[in-house]
Structures are given as C-alpha cells and as structure tokens.
Amino acid sequence: MIGGISSGQAALKVDNLHVSFGNARRGSLIRAVDGVSFSVRKGEIFGVIGESGSGKSTLGRCLVGLLSPSDGGVLHGDIDPFKFSRREMNRHRRKYQIVSQDPNAAFDPRMTILQSVCEPLNIAGEGTRAERREKAFAMLDRVSLSPEMANRYPHEISGGQKQRANIARALMLDPTVIVCDEVVAALDVSIQADMLNLFSRLQEQLGLTYVFISHDLRVVSHISDRVAVMYFGKIVEVGPAHAVMETPLHPYTEALRSAEPEITPAANDAKQRIILQGEIPSALSPPSGCRFHTRCPRVRDMCRTEEPKQRELLPGRHVACHFAEEMLAQSEGRGAGHAGRGTADRGASGTEALT
Amino acid sequence: MQQLAGATAADQDTLLDIQNLTLSLRDELGWVEVLNNVSFSVKSKEILGVVGESGCGKSMTALSILRLLPLRDSRIGGRIMFGGENLATCSESQMNRIRGRHISMIFQEPMSALDPVFTVGYQIEETLKRHFKLGRKEAAERAVAALDSVGIASPARVAQLYPMNLSGGMRQRVMIAMALVCEPRLLIADEPTTALDVTIQAQIMDLLLGLADRTGTAIMFITHNLGLVAQSCHRMVTMYAGQVVESGPVRDVISGPNHPYTAGLLHSIPDSNRARGTLPSIAGRVPSLRHMPAGCRFGPRCSHSAKPCELPQSIENAGAREVRCNRWGQLELGSVGA
Numbered sequence: 001m002i003g004g005i006s007s008g009q010a011a012l013k014v015d016n017l018h019v020s021f022g023n024a025r026r027g028s029l030i031r032a033v034d035g036v037s038f039s040v041r042k043g044e045i046f047g048v049i050g051e052s053g054s055g056k057s058t059l060g061r062c063l064v065g066l067l068s069p070s071d072g073g074v075l076h077g078d079i080d081p082f083k084f085s086r087r088e089m090n091r092h093r094r095k096y097q098i099v100s101q102d103p104n105a106a107f108d109p110r111m112t113i114l115q116s117v118c119e120p121l122n123i124a125g126e127g128t129r130a131e132r133r134e135k136a137f138a139m140l141d142r143v144s145l146s147p148e149m150a151n152r153y154p155h156e157i158s159g160g161q162k163q164r165a166n167i168a169r170a171l172m173l174d175p176t177v178i179v180c181d182e183v184v185a186a187l188d189v190s191i192q193a194d195m196l197n198l199f200s201r202l203q204e205q206l207g208l209t210y211v212f213i214s215h216d217l218r219v220v221s222h223i224s225d226r227v228a229v230m231y232f233g234k235i236v237e238v239g240p241a242h243a244v245m246e247t248p249l250h251p252y253t254e255a256l257r258s259a260e261p262e263i264t265p266a267a268n269d270a271k272q273r274i275i276l277q278g279e280i281p282s283a284l285s286p287p288s289g290c291r292f293h294t295r296c297p298r299v300r301d302m303c304r305t306e307e308p309k310q311r312e313l314l315p316g317r318h319v320a321c322h323f324a325e326e327m328l329a330q331s332e333g334r335g336a337g338h339a340g341r342g343t344a345d346r347g348a349s350g351t352e353a354l355t
Numbered sequence: 356m357q358q359l360a361g362a363t364a365a366d367q368d369t370l371l372d373i374q375n376l377t378l379s380l381r382d383e384l385g386w387v388e389v390l391n392n393v394s395f396s397v398k399s400k401e402i403l404g405v406v407g408e409s410g411c412g413k414s415m416t417a418l419s420i421l422r423l424l425p426l427r428d429s430r431i432g433g434r435i436m437f438g439g440e441n442l443a444t445c446s447e448s449q450m451n452r453i454r455g456r457h458i459s460m461i462f463q464e465p466m467s468a469l470d471p472v473f474t475v476g477y478q479i480e481e482t483l484k485r486h487f488k489l490g491r492k493e494a495a496e497r498a499v500a501a502l503d504s505v506g507i508a509s510p511a512r513v514a515q516l517y518p519m520n521l522s523g524g525m526r527q528r529v530m531i532a533m534a535l536v537c538e539p540r541l542l543i544a545d546e547p548t549t550a551l552d553v554t555i556q557a558q559i560m561d562l563l564l565g566l567a568d569r570t571g572t573a574i575m576f577i578t579h580n581l582g583l584v585a586q587s588c589h590r591m592v593t594m595y596a597g598q599v600v601e602s603g604p605v606r607d608v609i610s611g612p613n614h615p616y617t618a619g620l621l622h623s624i625p626d627s628n629r630a631r632g633t634l635p636s637i638a639g640r641v642p643s644l645r646h647m648p649a650g651c652r653f654g655p656r657c658s659h660s661a662k663p664c665e666l667p668q669s670i671e672n673a674g675a676r677e678v679r680c681n682r683w684g685q686l687e688l689g690s691v692g693a
Contacts, residue, residue: 051555189620189624192623217553256553264583264585275557
C-alpha cells in the first residue's frame with residue numbers, strides 16, 4: 001500500500017489498478033496495467049519510467065479517465081471519476097488534462113493555432129468568443145509563444161512551438177492535474193531543455209500536479225520529485241527521484257540506469273555497463289514468477305516461480321524484487337552514489353547479507 | 356570494444372576525405388544552399404560522431420556522400436574523396452558499385468528502410484548478389500550467417516519473416532546485418548538507435564561497435580545524443596546550419612568545448628547529478644535555409660555574441676581540433692560535470 005505513506009493531500013490515488021485489453025476467452029487478453037498502486041500529492045511531479053510496452057501510456061490515459069479500469073480504481077482527490085455518468089465525466093475531466101507525445105498529430109491541420117487552443121473552451125461552452133480569445137492569448141504568452149503564432153497553421157511552426165501550443169491548449173480549462181506523456185521525446189536536446197524549464201515554471205506559477213511519463217531517465221529524474229519504474233504492467237520500484245537514480249534497488253532500474261550513456265568520457269569509463277538480453281516479452285503470455293526474470297542479470301530459481309511482493313525497504317522507497325535487500329546491502333557496502341554494477345559479483349557477498 | 360583508442364586512431368590513414376562540400380537543393384522556390392563548405396575526414400577503423408540539432412545538415416552530408424539525392428534537384432560542389440575517387444563526380448554506375456559494398460548506410464527508422472513485401476532474408480541476399488557472383492543457395496546461406504552474426508536467435512527462421520513480423524530492435528539488427536554483409540570499409544549510421552528503447556539501444560550500440568571492430572569498418576555515426584558519442588566515438592564533428600563548427604577528439608571536445616554551440620548542446624542535457632533547477636538551453640532555433648544570418652550563423656542564438664561575430668567565420672586550427680568561431684580563444688565555456 002503505497003497510498004498510505006504520503007503526507008498532505010493526494011491529487012491522485014491509484015489503488016491496485018488493472019487495465020486490460022482483448023478477450024480472455026479468445027486468449028487475447030493483454031494486461032497492460034496489472035496491479036499498480038501509488039498516490040500523487042498535490043503539487044508534486046511524479047515521474048513514470050519504462051520501456052515501450054511497459055504500460056506507462058495506458059496508465060496515463062487511465063489516470064485522466066480516457067480508459068476505464070478493468071479492476072481497482074483511480075481516485076481524483078476523494079472522487080471516483082468512473083462512477084460518473086458520461087455527462088458528469090466530461091465536466092469533471094476538464095481538470096485532468098493530458099499532453100501527448102506527438103505535437104504533429106495533436107493539431108488539426110486545417111485549424112489555426114488560435115482556433116485549436118480555443119477549442120477546449122468552445123466545447124466547454126465557457127465565456128464569450130472575445131473572452132475565449134483573450135484567454136488563449138494569455139495562455140500562449142504563458143508558454144512563451146508570440147501572438148503572431150496564433151494565426152498560423154500547424155505546418156507553419158516548428159515542433160517545439162507546436163508542443164508549446166499543445167501545452168497552452170491543455171492549460172485552457174485551468175486543470176489541476178496534467179499527465180505529460182513523452183512530451184519531450186520528439187524534440188531536439190536544446191529545445192527539450194527549454195520545454196523542461198517551461199514545465200517547471202508552469203508548475204510553480206499555477207501549482208499544477210504532473211504525472212510525467214517518459215522513457216528518458218535523465219528527463220524524468222531531472223524534473224520529478226518521485227519516480228515509479230514500470231516493467232510489463234507493474235511498478236517495480238518507487239521512490240524519491242534522486243535516490244532511485246543514485247542507488248537503484250531493483251535490477252531493472254539498475255540496468256536502465258547503466259544503459260543510459262554518460263556524457264563525460266571519464267564517467268563512461270568508470271561505469272560498469274549492464275546490457276540486458278532480449279526484449280520485453282510478449283504481452284499475451286507473461287512470464288511466470290517475477291516478470292523481469294527472463295532478462296534479469298541477477299535471476300535465480302526462486303524468481304521463475306514466485307512473484308515478488310512490493311515492500312518498503314527504506315522510508316518512501318518501495319521495491320518488488322526478492323533480492324532487493326541484497327542490492328541495498330551491496331550499495332551500502334560500496335558507499336552510496338556508486339550505482340551500477342556488473343553481474344559478476346551476485347554470488348557470495350550478497351547471500352551473506354541476506355542471512 | 357568500448358575502449359577509446361584516440362591516440363592510435365589518429366595515426367591511421369584517411370578513408371574518407373570531404374573537402375569544401377557544398378550542396379544546394381531545389382524546391383518550388385528555387386535553389387537553396389543546404390551545406391556550406393563542409394570539410395572533415397574519417398580515418399579507417401575510426402568511429403566519428405556527427406552531432407547537431409535537426410536541420411543542421413547531418414543527414415544531408417550522409418546522403419551527399421552516397422549520392423542519394425535527386426539528380427535534377429541537387430547540386431554537389433567540392434570533393435568527397437574515397438579510395439582515390441571523387442564521389443561528387445563519380446558516374447552512377449561507379450556509385451552503384453560503391454554503395455552497399457564499400458560504403459553502406461543504416462537509417463533511423465528501420466521500418467521504412469526495409470521493403471514490406473519481401474522477406475528479410477531475401478533483402479539481404481539481394482545486396483550480396485548485387486556485389487558478388489553468388490548462387491542463390493550460397494547467398495541464402497550467407498544471409499542466414501549475417502543474421503546470426505547480429506545476435507538473432509534463430510536466423511534461418513527469421514530470414515523467412517517479413518519486416519512487419521519483427522520488433523523495432525530486431526528490424527534494426529536486420530538493417531545492421533544487411534549493411535555489414537559485404538564488409539564495407541565505411542558505415543554511415545544515421546541515428547540508428549533513436550527510435551529504440553534505452554535498453555535495446557545499449558544492445559544495438561554494443562553489437563554495432565563489436566561488429567565494426569571485428570570487420571575493421573569505420574563508422575560515421577550521426578546522432579543528437581551526445582552521451583552515445585561520448586561513449587563510443589573517437590572523434591566528433593559538430594554541425595550547425597549546414598557548416599562544421601567544431602571538430603576534434605571526443606574527450607577533448609567534451610571536456611573543453613571551443614564553440615559556444617557545442618557547449619550549449621552539452622549543457623542542455625539534464626544531468627541527474629546536477630541539482631534540479633533551470634536547465635541552460637540555447638535560445639531560438641536553427642535559422643531557416645533561406646534566411647541565413649550574415650556572418651556567424653550561430654550569432655543570433657549565441658550568448659557570447661559580440662561585434663567581430665558579424666564577419667564570416669572560418670575554421671581555425673588548434674592542434675587536432677578545429678573551431679569556427681572568431682572569439683574561441685577569449686571564451687570561457689566550461690565543461691560538463693565539472
């Protein structure tokens with residue numbers, strides 16, 4: 001139960017959430033999100049990291065009510081949005097926005113940026129035409145887009161500018177929570193830095209709560225307060241962003257961390273790289289036991305049969321791995337801050353630490 | 356193979372030498388200059404990183420080397436020396452003998468680079484049969500061997516599959532198999548891992564560098580991921596707005612960039628070791644091709660811009676390094692991680 005630990009008011013509470021697609025009888029059931037629990041405090045930036053196919057986007061869509069859970073639930077504050085009628089839901093949804101990855105696909109090519117940005121208010125039926133336009137210009141200004149951009153068409157502006165307009169549109173209905181699904185993945189590194197700064201600034205100015213979904217560890221750990229690492233529909237590790245990056249307690253986090261190239265050649269030389277074998281397994285036939293065991297460099301017999309329970313190892317840090325205590329002992333033995341270790345020493349020292 | 360051999364690479368002979376490459380393309384508005392006096396070289400067995408934002412001319416340079424641009428709507432100037440021949444003026448039949456055999460290329464998006472209606476085995480055989488006198492059976496065997504060499508588990512079965520049956524990582528492995536099957540001397544890899552997950556990226560990079568090491572292939576590695584360059588390349592070239600703005604050994608450039616643009620790129624990478632806060636970013640964006648600023652092309656975005664930058668820039672030498680900035684000697688740019 002991760003929901004219990006957070007102090008302060010929760011903006012989102014996710015309890016044992018399952019989202020499935022397909023049909024069990026035809027053998028085509030895909031459990032995209034399979035038993036995920038966490039909560040996000042108001043004003044917090046919560047990062048979700050994972051590879052493609054880990055279920056992070058499905059989770060994001062479910063958080064804003066675009067998909068319905070097949071089991072478990074999501075609470076928006078104290079409200080269960082999935083109990084609403086469609087009409088109530090549409091009203092409620094305004095406060096929970098999502099910004100998607102591809103800004104090119106997010107705009108109607110036949111509408112100007114201004115028209116697109118005004119559209120949420122048109123649909124909500126708020127304000128007069130002049131008021132809507134005024135608000136749209138205010139929002140474009142907030143995301144640092146000049147007013148000249150307003151009357152351009154999507155093909156006339158750059159990817160970075162489109163993504164800004166995309167954010168402006170999400171802000172039009174004064175949301176409290178924004179799910180950012182790979183918002184900087186399609187952008188160049190210098191523009192990416194600009195966007196991350198923009199997200200931080202908006203969060204401070206408007207007191208927003210973000211769920212920041214990305215496959216880029218650098219991006220997520222830079223912007224987030226806490227991060228969850230997802231693998232195959234489950235959260236394998238949750239904790240404060242910095243701590244999770246510095247001393248990963250799950251072999252998957254450790255592997256992700258080591259796969260990320262370092263910028264300074266010296267850091268690259270110092271680091272022992274773990275290259276995971278294989279790819280994320282087929283969603284139709286999930287592996288038994290721990291889902292990561294097919295690729296895990298630290299795999300043992302127990303992992304193939306028994307599914308690890310998620311537990312709190314350090315204050316605020318939850319891990320689902322049988323041998324997380326061992327990894328913790330190892331990282332403490334090495335002194336914190338030297339994360340990333342090869343597979344060679346998973347023998348003696350670790351076993352001693354366990355007993 | 357992850358070890359950098361900076362010192363030894365410098366002693367080796369030059370494989371590809373690009374001198375004052377200029378490229379113009381034509382669209383409905385007329386001719387526009389895409390590359391301006393691009394000069395750099397790739398030594399044999401060297402791994403050269405080419406970095407820059409989108410629209411800086413990285414891919415255009417690669418396409419010029421292989422002459423994959425539309426004949427009527429492109430004009431190449433300067434020299435592209437490879438194996439004693441100038442590729443810029445080669446005949447099309449000569450190019451056909453070079454492409455895939457001596458220089459091959461891997462593209463960013465493996466799905467659009469593979470033909471959906473042929474099996475991947477057939478597509479690899481096609482490359483072989485084009486360059487060597489091989490029977491069908493022999494070609495098929497070598498195609499399977501090539502798939503095996505890129506770490507595909509059951510190569511004979513995969514050879515019978517169509518691209519749509521494969522995952523992104525597998526497709527990129529097939530592309531690598533195809534590119535290296537003739538053991539070319541130069542491989543141009545244009546963002547080969549950008550479409551892939553970070554764990555698959557690590558697998559593919561490891562594979563690519565391992566194979567290049569074994570076959571003695573040099574790699575021109577185009578990317579915007581400076582981490583990958585730091586990890587795997589010997590030398591690097593930074594491009595901006597169709598020009599080379601900096602080049603030198605990777606270690607030197609990253610620990611002490613001479614050009615403000617390289618420094619800007621390095622600093623804008625989020626670093627988990629650095630405290631959260633505002634990331635330094637490069638204001639503005641790459642100028643459009645038809646509205647190049649006079650003088651230094653980076654001038655309008657440069658935070659160090661001063662009066663002399665209005666003059667057209669030329670590359671200045673600093674030992675093994677080159678930089679296209681008049682004031683590089685006066686600037687304090689700082690390195691990352693310092």
